[in-house]
Amino acid sequence: MQKHLTIALVQTDLVWENPNQNKINISKKIGAISEKIDLIILPEMFTTGFTMNPFEFAETMDGKIILWLKSVAKTKSTAITGSLIIKENGKYYNRLIFVFPSGEIQTYDKRHTFTFAGEDKVFTAGNKKLIIDYKGWKICPLICYDLRFPVWARNVENYDVLLYVANWPKPRINAWNTLLKARAIENMCYCAGVNRVGVDSRGNTYTGNSSVYDSLGKKISTIKPDIEATEIVVLNKESLLKTRGTFQFLHDRDDFTFQND
Secondary structure: OOOEEEEEEEEOEOOOOOHHHHHHHHHHHHHOOOOOOOEEEOOOOOOOOOOOOHHHHOEOOOOHHHHHHHHHHHHHOOEEEEEEEEEEOOEEEEEEEEEOOOOOEEEEEOOOOOHHHOHHHHOOOOOOOOOEEEOOEEEEEEEHHHHHOHHHHOOOOOOOEEEEEEOOOHHHHHHHHHHHHHHHHHHOOEEEEEEOEEEOOOOOEEEOOOEEEOOOOOEOOOOOOOOOEEEEEEEEHHHHHHHHHHHOHHHHOOOOOOOOO
């Protein structure tokens, strides 16, 4: 078991529907990271912004962006994750890609498509929760709107880190801040959320507010809103296990059966 997990939160602006430019911009930010890190976290739909036009911008699982992610993971000797539009078997998915330093890939398809923006009309919802085992840490990755649904995130697998990538706009940012903290507390885990900044072509403003909370709901990150920034945060496994051992709140959790639609 690795005692510490060092993560990099990449809070960045996104160029609307421009995968190539976003790749260039994000590559520069990743290249500027000099610390030894274990995981780089990018926002939701980091190649395009939150577009409902998957038909033109979808990647395949052997496409250019996937190859780029593998290259980054190998070059930096780190895992990297974020979501992008993937086309598979004639369907479009808002898919989180988790690339290990070895090049191995695990994926999670966004369970709760954002009906308010019509995401459910063009994207197929996922139905499988993913728990990633990485360097002795169990990580549960979710995407944006999933944050509003605590049952889907419920820690029945004893994971250590709950991770959200997002395009969460300014008018509802108070919910983002509140729910990230709540998910950390109720699941007795680290909870990290990486959100974009800037303004998209639809006039939506994003303030970032990327953050990390510990298992008691204490904010342990310092990244400021409204700016492009990369923050390095170190997670401590011994501290997490000590807190769980002291309070043992997860032992009293309710049993339930989750039924997919």
